[in-house]
Amino acid sequence: MNNKTIPHMPSPPKPFYTRIKTWLVLAVVIAIYAWAFSGIPFTGIKQTAWQITKAVFNGLFHPDWNYVYLAEGEDLLRGLAETFAIALFGTTISVFLTIPFAIWASRNLIRTRLFSGASTFTLSLIRTFPDIIMAIIFIKAVGPGAFAGVLTIGINSIGMLGKLNSEAIEDLDMGPSEALKACGANRLQTIWYAIVPQAIPSYLSFALFRLEINVRSAAILGMVGAGGIGTPLLFALEGRTWSRVGVILLGIIVLVTIIDWISGKLRRRLVQGKA
Amino acid sequence: MKPSEGYPVKPSPSLKKWMTLALLLALLWLSVRETEASLSELIGGIPEMGKFIAKMFPPDWKYLRVVLKPMIETIQMAILGTTFGAIFALPISFLAASNVTKGWALRTPARFILNLSRTIPDLLFAALFATVFGYGPLAGMLALSFFSFGILSKWAYEAIETIDNGPMEAMTAVGANKLQWIYFGVIPQVLAQFVGFVMYMFEINIRAAAILGIVGAGGIGIYLNRTLGMFRYDQTVVIILFTLVIVLAIDAVSSRIRGKLI
Amino acid sequence: MIEFKQVSKVYPGGTVGLNNIDLKIEAGEFVVIVGLSGAGKSTLLRSINRLHEITSGDIRIDGKSITSAEGRQLRVMRRGIGMIFQSFNLVKRSSVVRNVLAGRVGYHSTLRTMLGLFPKQDMELAFSALQRVNMLEKAYQRADQLSGGQQQRVSIARALAQEAKIILADEPVASLDPLTTRQVMDDLRRINREMGITTIVNLHFVDLAREYATRIIGVRAGEIVFDGPATEATDEVFSAIYGRPVSEDERLGGRNVEAI
Structure with a gap:
């Protein structure tokens, strides 16, 4: 088989219009980026930017350790404790408030399309609503402080939790529900005996996942006055006390890392079905 | 019995x-x-x-003209922030993935950076950059870049760790160097997924960008703060509604593109 | 007694599930329904407790029409009919005894069952049901720790705890191995004989049908094409039901059943 002649090379299967399409997409992308860059003033950087950067790093590497604990209060530890408290309490509230939404949004439990659709819409509206704006509204109601943060997180988390849980319910094995129906159980009994036990592991896992997000959220809600470590952080930034900014940043990093670690471990156990 | x-x-x-x-x-x-x-x-x-x-109604619709420009700025911040985040996220996700980077000496620091950047919330980045670089969209863009970097690199490295080993083994077998190995063995498997992640990140960033102005980092959030400070809630509601409409519109477009990719 | 009167089922697409079925099953019978998959066995069985709705005709249980029953009435009728599924349909994360007690929920108020406050008689009923299927010592284990055969026996116990007068079993052994298949079928037969519970089983194993049934009903294309004692169901009869000779994978094998 010593065939020396070069066989006819097939040309790549790219018809004319596909190539045109590729070029068009590319042109659109380039245009979008040109437009995006035109909006950001790269030239107007503060003259002092470099100095401040150095100062920030200096502060990060020489944190104000005294701030960690102050006898008279308003220190880092108490700020972090409050941040965690806001996240935990807020998450707990949302975990309970989510239940009706999750059930109403599940298409396998609710036959009336209009009803489940309305719930899905409400959930996506809540998800879209920025938490900071919600915090501002709650501050108007209960005044500035941690409670406003709790309410914000409690309501704002419903959007995501409701969506995740209703999707999880839609994926459940409906066999047990059928069995319960065949036993003469009514709607509520069916949900309680066949859906709830199956849904609990993912329900808890989502709650933990949301707790991780909410700790981060609670850390910044203070910037608009809704309690937690955000308020002293904003003061430190405005007052250019970089060593204090440094210690607060470290505090947030440590808190978030610990919560992520614990929550991740618990979630892994839930997935394995040990709990 | x-x-x-x-x-x-x-x-x-x-x-x-x-x-x-x-x-x-x-x-x-x-x-x-x-x-x-x-x-x-x-x-x-x-x-x-x-x-x-109650004070929000009736909304001051004329205010739309004022906030149109900052809304455009918000979108521009989100586009660039997502892009820069993605550019830096891809290489570090290769370093962090245990099936690509076998040695721990590179992988451990990569994971450390990745986990560290994920602990810091978006608004905190924004406040930080606003004090360093001055108030304006540049700070917002940088904040979103760092924020996206943390999240995208985590998604990407988790996706890389689940890919099929076969093509990578094939590249090893043909004697490819590390870069060729990644380019032919890994990237084709994760590219579509990664673009999907970037689009989704963009959706998240639009929401984030809308509020960064509260700490002075550009975009429509500045006007949010301003109208609230002046008790012009009828203008605040215009901003909120405008933001919701833009977010929902971009979500719709982006999720359609994502649907086509997969 | 279960009575079908001119029962038909037409699916929304126009496919005929059941075609004008007239059927009478006496109390205490052990009926096996055979037929190819898609012949309407499952539809026939599930129309008895209305897990499937029929489009015309009437089904009566002990003289009462389940077809026209609604709400509470329907649930009361359903709690008198136990059902056993191919995939067991236990709540895998719940304990065995809780799964069995689930058979009692139709007897109590919603609140009471949600709080788990079952009366002592119910507990005893659940335990004696478990004892009957030899699963008593597993009562507090989680259902997902049991083998397939054990899970199916728990679901039989659930039907017993219901104090059902009728048990419907929809392919109860299709996902079990030959040995556990016999154990489950033996349990069903024993319960049928000792407690006089009317038992209706869908099966696709020819030899099992002949071995356990007192009466065999053959279904083909939504119609009853054979109805008679198991002794009359020869290979020729099965070929007629299936529309082709009986193939080897429709026999479970094992015991010497060809002699029957």
Whole structure:
């Protein structure tokens, strides 16, 4: 088989219009980026930017350790404790408030399309609503402080939790529900005996996942006055006390890392079905 | 039939379970105290909230003209922030993936950077960059870049770790160097997924960008702060509604593109 | 007694599930329904407790029409009919006894069952049901720790705890191995004989049908094409039901059943 002649090379299967399409997409992308860059003033950087950067790093590497604990209060530890408290309490509230939404949004439990659709819409509206704006509204109601943060997180988390849980319910094995129906159980009994036990592991896992997000959220809600470590952080930034900014940043990093670690471990156990 | 004493007795839950429950309840109780939550305060505050919302109507639609430009700026910040985040996220996700980077000497620091950047919330980045680089969209763009970097690199490296080993082995077998190996063995498998992640990140960033202005980092959030400060809630509501419309519109477009990619 | 009167089922697409079925099943019978998959076995069985709705005709149980029953009435009728599924349909994360007690929920108020406050008689009923299927010592284990055969026996116990007068079993052994298949079928037969519970089983194994049934009903294309004692169901009869010779994978094998 010593065939020396070069066989006819097939040309790549790219018809004319596909190539045109590729070029068009590319042109659109380039245009979008040109437009995006035109909006950001790269030239107007503060003259002092470099100095401040150095100062920030200096502060990060020489944190104000005294701030960690102050006898008279308003220190880092108490700020972090409050941040965690806001996240935990807020998450707990949302975990309970989510239940009706999750059930109403599940298409396998609710036959009336209009009803489940309305719930899905409400959930996506809540998800879209920025938490900071919600915090501002709650501050108007209960005044500035941690409670406003709790309410914000409690309501704002419903959007995501409701969506995740209703999707999880839609994926459940409906066999047990059928069995319960065949036993003469009514709607509520069916949900309680066949859906709830199956849904609990993912329900808890989502709650933990949301707790991780909410700790981060609670850390910044203070910037608009809704309690937690955000308020002293904003003061430190405005007052250019970089060593204090440094210690607060470290505090947030440590808190978030610990919560992520614990929550991740618990979630892994839930997935394995040990709990 | 056996008497009922012969039936098995329900095993009582283990001590560990009780302890966990007790710990959780204690933490929760402390949280309630720490945050000074009170139902009466909430109920008492509802009229206040009602007044606040009542003042939003009728919305001052003419204000739309004023906030159009900052809204455009918000979108531009989100586009660039997502892009820069993605550019830096891809290489580090290769370093962090255990099936691509076999040695721990590179992988451990990569994971450390990745985890570290994920602990810092978007608004905090924004506040930081606003103080360093001055108020304006540049700070917002940088904040979103760092924020996206953390999240995207985590998604990407998790996706890389689940890919099929076959093509990578094939590249090893043909004697490819590391870069060729990644380019031909790994990237084709994760590219579509990664573009999907970037689009989704863009959706998240649009929402984030809208509020960064509260700490001075450009975009429409500055006007949010301004109208709230001047008690012009009828203008605030215009901003909120405008933001919601833009977010929902971009979500719709982006999720359609994502649907086509997969 | 279960009575079908001119029962038909037409699916929304126009496919005929059941075609004008007239059927009478006496109390205490052990009926096996055979037929190819898609012949309407499952539809026939599930129309008895209305897990499937029929489009015309009437189904009566002990003289009462389940077809026209609604709400509470329907649930009361359903709790008198136990059902056993191919995939067991236990709540895998719940304990065995809780799964069995689930059969009692139709007897109590919603609140009471949600709080798990079952009366002592119910507990005894659940335990004696478990004892009957030899699963008593597993009462407080989680259902997902059991083998397939054990899970199916728990679901039989659930039907017993219901104090059902009728048990419907929809392919109860299709996902079990030959040995456990026999154990489950033996349990069903024993319960049928000892407690006089009317038992209706869908099966696709020819030899099992002949071995356990007192009466065999052959279904083909939504119609009953054979109805008679198991002794009359020869290979020729099965070929007629299936529309082709009986193939080897429709026999479970094992015991010497060809002699029957």
